Amino acid sequence: MALKKLSTKVLVFAGARSCDDLPFTIRIGNITGLVLEEFWQLGVDCQIATDDGSAGFKGYVTACAENWLSKNTWNPARTAIYACGPEIMLAAAAQLALKHDVPCQVSMERMMACGIGLCQSCAIEHKTTQPQQTEYKLCCKEGPVFDARDVVFSKEG
């Protein structure tokens, strides 16, 4: 909603295994086909993806976003991706952002034992300016949102 207040065009891509797994209310929009009620009421456009094709685009949400990017006109200099969800999807979103040279922020999830930076259970590997060297940042204190270019996603390693 903060982005919408800045008069920024916001487009939400929501994905799930199937229609029943989407944590939103799906309705038929006037022109645009299926919309998510919670975003539609805020005037935010949506694209829906389901792995089984039971609603919207059939396939992963990142493939849906890639499909949208290839079929629409948009300005990379005025575009950013904000992603939350399973880490493998965040890694795919990071790759998509890299491919199109747009910034991407990912909201990471970790089990958090203390939540105050003591136990180190929420450490996330990050790239450094030194090739082949990484460092760890704490999701609870330094995140949970990170620049996707800096994160070493588990599927990479």
Ligand code: FES
């Ligand atoms: S949860 Fe303990 S350091 Fe982050």
